[in-house]
Amino acid sequence: MSAPPEPLPELGVAVIGHSFMGAVHSHAWRTVDHVGTPRFRTRRVALAGRDAGRAAAAARQFGWEEGVDDWRPLLERDDIHVVDVLTPGDSHAEIAIAALEAGKHVLCEKPLAKTVEEAERMTAAAEAAAARGVRSMVAFNYRQVPAIGLARQLVADGRLGEVRQVRAVYLQDWIVDPEFPLTWRLQKDRSGAGALGDIGSHIIDAAQFITGQRLLGVSGTVETFVKQRPLEAARTGANTGLSAEASTEVGDVTVDDAAVFFGRGDGGALMTFEASRMALGRKNGMRIEVNGSQGSIAFDFESMNELHFFDGTLPDAENGFRRILATDPAHPGVGNWWPPGHGLGYDHPFVHELQEFLGAVADGRDPSPSFADGLQVQQVLDAVQRSAENSSAYTEI
Amino acid sequence: MSAPPEPLPELGVAVIGHSFMGAVHSHAWRTVDHVGTPRFRTRRVALAGRDAGRAAAAARQFGWEEGVDDWRPLLERDDIHVVDVLTPGDSHAEIAIAALEAGKHVLCEKPLAKTVEEAERMTAAAEAAAARGVRSMVAFNYRQVPAIGLARQLVADGRLGEVRQVRAVYLQDWIVDPEFPLTWRLQKDRSGAGALGDIGSHIIDAAQFITGQRLLGVSGTVETFVKQRPLEAARTGANTGLSAEASTEVGDVTVDDAAVFFGRGDGGALMTFEASRMALGRKNGMRIEVNGSQGSIAFDFESMNELHFFDGTLPDAENGFRRILATDPAHPGVGNWWPPGHGLGYDHPFVHELQEFLGAVADGRDPSPSFADGLQVQQVLDAVQRSAENSSAYTEI
Amino acid sequence: MSAPPEPLPELGVAVIGHSFMGAVHSHAWRTVDHVGTPRFRTRRVALAGRDAGRAAAAARQFGWEEGVDDWRPLLERDDIHVVDVLTPGDSHAEIAIAALEAGKHVLCEKPLAKTVEEAERMTAAAEAAAARGVRSMVAFNYRQVPAIGLARQLVADGRLGEVRQVRAVYLQDWIVDPEFPLTWRLQKDRSGAGALGDIGSHIIDAAQFITGQRLLGVSGTVETFVKQRPLEAARTGANTGLSAEASTEVGDVTVDDAAVFFGRGDGGALMTFEASRMALGRKNGMRIEVNGSQGSIAFDFESMNELHFFDGTLPDAENGFRRILATDPAHPGVGNWWPPGHGLGYDHPFVHELQEFLGAVADGRDPSPSFADGLQVQQVLDAVQRSAENSSAYTEI
């Protein structure tokens, strides 16, 4: 029997926000020390919300030491080293910048901000902080799905040849019912955009991540099919924005229900995108197809453990897309989990995300994706909106 | 035992062209009198090509009485009542107009013409001919696929509610190889356009047919990934344009390899389109999804006997897309074929197409889709090309 | 221009039976001279039924020169060289033996006979006829499905290594409704067996064909879930046995609704089988999976243009079943039809079957599968029934 290893350094974490992302991130924080090779002994020190009672209840439920109703004092505490920002988009900039300035490492949910201007300020703050050894990362969780990591790897290894076409859609249906109320996610001043920002940002990031090509310009249009909705009734529980009680009053929907756009990558790829919350029957249909000169891939998050790969170098008469179960130990992130065929769920990639974040903190490097990456996605979103306002004309990013 | 029925009137047919479409149409002409309730006793009188020997061989192979090297004399014969035009797009206008003026009913392959101007002249000729009882039809064969007919019926019956979104792609990969030669299908002066015209026209027609909405305007772009190719070597066999020998000289590709565009339907739907011959691994991936306020459908020609239907009126907890095998006797066109589950192939819808055409001739009505429908698709193709040349700006049709 | 080729020899064909198989075989006979390289100019001389009026109508519908109500005189005619036997199983032996003795080449539907004894007499007659240059073939049409041909080829080429396991099911649901009447297909004295004989025979043949292994013994059981059904009302149309009007009287079902069995192949494979007409929702679910030491394949006739192949020699981390669209020119039977991705239907393999039959007649060789092959399948069916009557104990074939 060998001596026990040196104890790991302790790292105190505070999470700001406790609705849907609060549940998922908390699960990841509870898990990350126990999967693979941990770099820290993390402490779930505090969870902040806007209402003290609800924050305390959430802290108990999700396994945090305290629940508080103000995030500001947390930035002054020495036992908190990391701030995980999960609030609606309109408070990302304020919280993240303050935390970075206070010397806290910051993980921030996507889209990075409500506007390009905010994202620029956040990125500047992140770069200033990095110079002082303070790390920041934007939480594009789909990068951490093993099948998507494998897709990127196949492209990077040249298995697709020259990447020529991408088609990426993200289809949901949770607001098809016209009685679904006007939650913060449907208000431009809270969320910045609708389907475009919430889920369009995911497919922009994923398409660029997989192909290694950045969008140079776009042409797009947006649409709001249900133009008025009941206001949200007084809320008693967590504020996911994904469900709510309706009141009897109505208000105007100020974000898009669907957005479509196409663009050009800096490597010559022609890419098409669609984000919709009105695709009835599709629950989380984030689908990406990439066609290259030597191979193709196809992915659908509704079957998140599968990657379909066509290797154009095999003989025609026996070729076809192969359904790779992305559960092999060799696939990115899989090795620390279960045997082949024992699939992962929506939450596992969040653990991989923390592993990247904490690994970077431990190693003294910048984690990926950076706030600058988040800013670039914000610029694409902005270009789509400008194109939509300008007869869909091609708009540079 | 009952007396034998009255003999059916005889109808003489000539087919112009004998490559890929010649094989399929001939199969349909040989079959149509024997499926369901025939309206005529058809005679396969003549097949015309450009080379007498090849035309004679094709006539023998495909079951036509004669093979000739000039279509013009056929228009003067009394034993020919129908002309089926299967040539490359640059001769449709000349042949179809001449045939209609000669009083022959005309079935013409799609896209109707090489340009809007030609399509307008053809439509004018068709309308003049109709006034004299002479019928014309453009061969958008995918309308006749039972699953697509069922899709249209579900929309027409209100099962999808208000149709809001369409995504239609047609993906092939037969010219991914840069050594594939510059056949007529890759020359703008022969074919008018590339993927956009050849397969883009199919999804434009199908999307409009299923939804009952016509496109009002579009924004689009086109791309040619392989800009030069070997010239075609001297050809000895049929001229499908789908395969050929390469010579050692090269020439410029003058059509698109891929086209993407989105547009608005006159019923408010937001529709996206992509046609590509560069989608490696997709052989005939004509896929259409329609989302409405009450239901959704999804179709992929690579599984042509299936329609996926989501009926939003069922309870959430047991709902999902259902895979309807479109082989039920109640499905459009199926009743005269095989029992449920015994699927149809690529060629069966061509028989349905002839049934519509011959039924219209027999009933003295205009078949559907008309040359005017073909013209409208041509106008959409033209608007896409104009948008592509104008920074993808929205372009009215 | 070359001189026209020598005319092909003429071959007169008579078909006995005109219900479901009559429609399919007639379609194939009308088509076979026009696909690939024909060996004969076939004449569709006569169609025989039991009722003169219905036979005449069927002959008109399906394109035969005459319709007659007695098959016997046909055997004496010099203008008939081939007899295609499509009647219910209880008359196969009488017709086929008489035809062979009259010197006619015989194609006979499956299962070859109602009993092993009949099949033995038919096989003896076939062998005697072969000695005189008269050919015979049993119509296991699924062998001619390109995906199944490709499966066999992969096994034969060693791509699966040692074949170890087969699971084959054939699932239909057309008699789930207890009001479906007692047609000849549900009467043991007409059909010999139920699901076991009708569709079980297909999967036995296909499993043996693909693997090249013959079953040595089986253990099985059979079940009749609906034990009584309404008698069939007087019939006015063709007698497919697949649909009928119900009378008010009931009778006992004397065949199985479902049969399950497993067995051992002579190459060591463990094979499982299930045939059911009670698998609600499955219309023609003939599914076969084969696992070998180096590869696996999977097929489902409901997606008949696909073969799924797992090549165990590829690296684990990028491996998976690949969906081969069995529409490549290199796939068995495909080359004479349409381009890749343009799928075939239920009827095309019947043309391939005639090509094999006519090719054998032309070449003076025995076509495959032979009556002896049909007899061997009959022996397997018999062994399953004997095992079922003997506590499912292992029963040699």
Add this chain to the structure above:
Amino acid sequence: MSAPPEPLPELGVAVIGHSFMGAVHSHAWRTVDHVGTPRFRTRRVALAGRDAGRAAAAARQFGWEEGVDDWRPLLERDDIHVVDVLTPGDSHAEIAIAALEAGKHVLCEKPLAKTVEEAERMTAAAEAAAARGVRSMVAFNYRQVPAIGLARQLVADGRLGEVRQVRAVYLQDWIVDPEFPLTWRLQKDRSGAGALGDIGSHIIDAAQFITGQRLLGVSGTVETFVKQRPLEAARTGANTGLSAEASTEVGDVTVDDAAVFFGRGDGGALMTFEASRMALGRKNGMRIEVNGSQGSIAFDFESMNELHFFDGTLPDAENGFRRILATDPAHPGVGNWWPPGHGLGYDHPFVHELQEFLGAVADGRDPSPSFADGLQVQQVLDAVQRSAENSSAYTEI
């Protein structure tokens, strides 16, 4: 703000075993207090292995307070109330019976025991313990998969009508390589059986659970394709039995590689089963289909978040299997996790399992499935083996 709730009672847990199941159960124990409505505050007190160093390392990794090399002293501790038995099958009986006698609630991995005799003794101990308020449960985790829970519910609600047929297979391929060594899972004296016990037990339980029918008798056979394998080299890590280093010596494989059997349920269903570790390309292909007189279902664990349901009461022309994403809040177990379409993984059902176990402990009722259920599955396994040794003759359970 309301007062904080009463603190939950504390419950101390010990886990015996720390390989594959140790990782999964530990993850579930870390999670269970934070999902839904916890009933206890659980403490992960101790993890026991056979080697002190490895147990200590596993305890650190998986989040247990101590790691020990002897489970016996744990039974005497007052701070341990629950024993979770995850060892190879040959020690289940000893540990579980001792723990129950010591008054510990016991959760025991499946199959319950190595032999029927052991399972009988365990069941007797469980029943004696239950009389003293001590609970026991066998860990058939697949019952807790939401799609399987939904399947059961549909059957229980009568949506399938009379259940007539079940086909259940469990296909893996991790020992196809003949160089895979002779781990304990391939030794009859350690594991009791091979594929039959390990994965066959899962599909027996699942089929019975979903249909509510118990097997009355079976006919079966087993096969070992690779009869000798290299012995396992000295082991340094955890002992999953799923991977190992090979030594140069070989030994006899004493368990089955594959088992096939069919049987009759007490409600009249005809059920077929196959368990194989030799199905190349299938990683965790636990597939179940159930056909009833009014509906059918189909499930494949490789797509664990989907249930396919055919509702026979819908009109034929629009009917088909529908792909239900079993991620709706109404589906069993889902409500405490993520929104629809955000799938679960292999580990989540283990949390549901603990919720059932802890709920039963809290409520003073017996959890399900019981040791008696585990015994019944053991009796089925035994009957299959007896049938296999008796020419596959039908063998009562």
